[in-house]
Amino acid sequence: MTEPALIELRGASVRFGTRTAVHPLDLRLAPGERLALVGANGSGKSTLLRLLHGLRRPDAGLCLQAPALRIGMLFQRPALLRLSVAAHLRLALRLAGAVEPEPAARVAELLDQVGLRAEAARPARALSGGQQQRLALARALAGRPGLLLLDEPTASLDPGAKREVEALIEGLAAGGMSLVFASHNLGQVKRLATRVLYLEQGRVLADAPVGPFFADGGAALPEAARRFVRGELPW
């Protein structure tokens, strides 16, 4: 018997006006999978993430989520409020409806997890870019999600901050977290993904486990995806 899916799309499509951002798509995500979404700007990665999250309903077809699945989401740039670091996490716990016997202890645990314990009282907007993204990650984790969606989570960071944030995501992956993440970073895809989906203009051109995807310079893939694998980015 196949394992129940975390999320399943059945013929799900998204349109913006007359433009189709995601063509009818079947996609099944199993627990523990780490799916990388790759493709040029405008290929539909962010729209697909929003569809999986439920922020956007499909215009046709279905998006089915496992019962009681909690989803955390991290965007390229964190949208932070005029609040302290710790206050962001207290708010996130409340918004997630998290039943925590000791909210303060949970906040401390989240701060430790992303290395921001010493910054707890600082205004979030005074943090460095990398610290802000780590706070956004802690916020996404506050409700103990079973699935984390990451939209180019390190794209706006400098190299040092990129490594810090990626190391945290690697730690989550090692702990069995299911992920779907958009990335233009070949190395990051190889390090984090178990499976890669290549999108072009809202259509899936390739969907394969990470090994076969990158095997023989992507020999089995369509031309555009092969150029991605070879680092000859077509965008």
Ligand SMILES: Nc1ncnc2c1ncn2[C@@H]1O[C@H](COP(=O)(O)OP(=O)(O)O)[C@@H](O)[C@H]1O
């Ligand atoms: N809110 C929106 N309104 C209109 N068009 C949109 C909107 N969001 C995305 N699109 C269009 O949908 C397509 C896919 O965009 P997007 O999912 O952002 O791609 P990616 O994340 O791969 O860059 C693009 O043609 C984009 O212009």
Ligand SMILES: [Mg+2]
């Ligand atoms: Mg995008």
